[in-house]
Amino acid sequence: NAWLEAYAFNNAAEAIRASFWDKFCDFYLEASKTEALAELQETPAVLLHVFTEYLRLFHPFIPFVTEQIWLELERPGMLIRADWPTVRPTHGWPDEVMQIDAVIRLISEIRRLRFEMGVDQKTKVNVELQPRANTDVFTRCAAVITRLARVEAFTINASPEVAATARRDASVAVDAAFTAAITLGQADIDAERARLGKQLEAEQNKLAGLEKRLSNEGFLTKAKPEAVASAREEAAKASATIASINERLQTLA
Numbered sequence: 001n002a003w004l005e006a007y008a009f010n011n012a013a014e015a016i017r018a019s020f021w022d023k024f025c026d027f028y029l030e031a032s033k034t035e036a037l038a039e040l041q042e043t044p045a046v047l048l049h050v051f052t053e054y055l056r057l058f059h060p061f062i063p064f065v066t067e068q069i070w071l072e073l074e075r076p077g078m079l080i081r082a083d084w085p086t087v088r089p090t091h092g093w094p095d096e097v098m099q100i101d102a103v104i105r106l107i108s109e110i111r112r113l114r115f116e117m118g119v120d121q122k123t124k125v126n127v128e129l130q131p132r133a134n135t136d137v138f139t140r141c142a143a144v145i146t147r148l149a150r151v152e153a154f155t156i157n158a159s160p161e162v163a164a165t166a167r168r169d170a171s172v173a174v175d176a177a178f179t180a181a182i183t184l185g186q187a188d189i190d191a192e193r194a195r196l197g198k199q200l201e202a203e204q205n206k207l208a209g210l211e212k213r214l215s216n217e218g219f220l221t222k223a224k225p226e227a228v229a230s231a232r233e234e235a236a237k238a239s240a241t242i243a244s245i246n247e248r249l250q251t252l253a
Contacts, residue, residue, distance in 0.1 A: 109173035
């Protein structure tokens with residue numbers, strides 16, 4: 001809504017597209033195909049409800065396409081007259097959203113490493129996860145993770161004797177919420193150093209930008225409190241990620 005109110009239609013359209021494709025299609029829709037979710041009677045109804053909410057959001061940008069889909073789904077009335085989606089405070093679930101976002105990031109990290117190491121899409125990998133928090137959500141989502149990230153053996157070690165960042169036989173994904181050791185065969189140490197170096201540079205640039213923003217009195221006084229809090233949270237995550245990457249680089253030195 002903020003983008004639309006500011007007449008930033010391109011940003012609004014991209015935000016909707018990214019949410020629809022990266023979260024609903026790539027994660028939730030695929031996750032619904034796992035046995036546990038597929039057997040639930042409410043799963044189709046929930047997916048349909050969310051999809052029709054996206055149709056409402058997309059309608060200002062692709063009205064003819066969304067109106068036709070609305071008609072094909074036999075929804076009541078015309079989409080152009082349907083109410084705009086509203087945020088319901090009772091449906092916020094911020095803690096659950098944060099936990100699922102960590103699961104989505106884990107899947108993305110495994111996929112990214114597979115691509116960087118040239119692993120065939122049909123080849124499965126082994127993953128050892130060392131969560132920093134919310135171990136239970138990774139456990140409950142194990143079937144989703146193994147399906148969406150093409151994982152053969154998925155183990156969760158909340159109290160490891162050896163940190164994942166200390167393993168030389170694996171590629172390591174580092175995140176503020178977890179560290180994951182991904183076995184892709186004989187690890188290429190030089191390639192791993194180069195990859196981590198690029199990630200470190202990106203995180204350092206991100207942190208520098210956030211610190212510059214947070215040191216700006218104009219931003220602190222004029223920005224909305226939630227925007228300032230979000231920037232501080234992102235800075236803390238970037239700092240934690242940088243520390244973990246440096247730990248891994250020292251091990252590979």
